[in-house]
Amino acid sequence: MAIAAQFISGDGAAWVKVVSVILNIFAVMTAFFGVYLGFREATQGIVMNILRRKIPAEKINENLVQRGIMIFAILLAWSAIVLNAPVLRLHLYL
Secondary structure, eight states: OHHHHHHOOTHHHHHHHHHHHHHHHHHHHHHHHHHHHHHHHHHHHHHHHHHHHHSOGGGOOHHHHHHHHHHHHHHHHHHHHHTTOOGGGGGGTO
């Protein structure tokens, strides 16, 4: 869309730029939520598997587990942003 905006003049160029910004915002949000949901599902599966080995399944409060994982995932994402963690160079530190 950015290339198209260079060749379109007048009000059409402004419209293409606005639409491309909106499209970029939704692309980033979609990517974030895709990664977040995948992380949440994987973490929930691991935690539930570990808990079922130690506690009978009927005694596990799944809502509490889901909320705990959600809070953990949000705090993890927030801390990565605040600390400006170099994710692509993380393997150098391990």
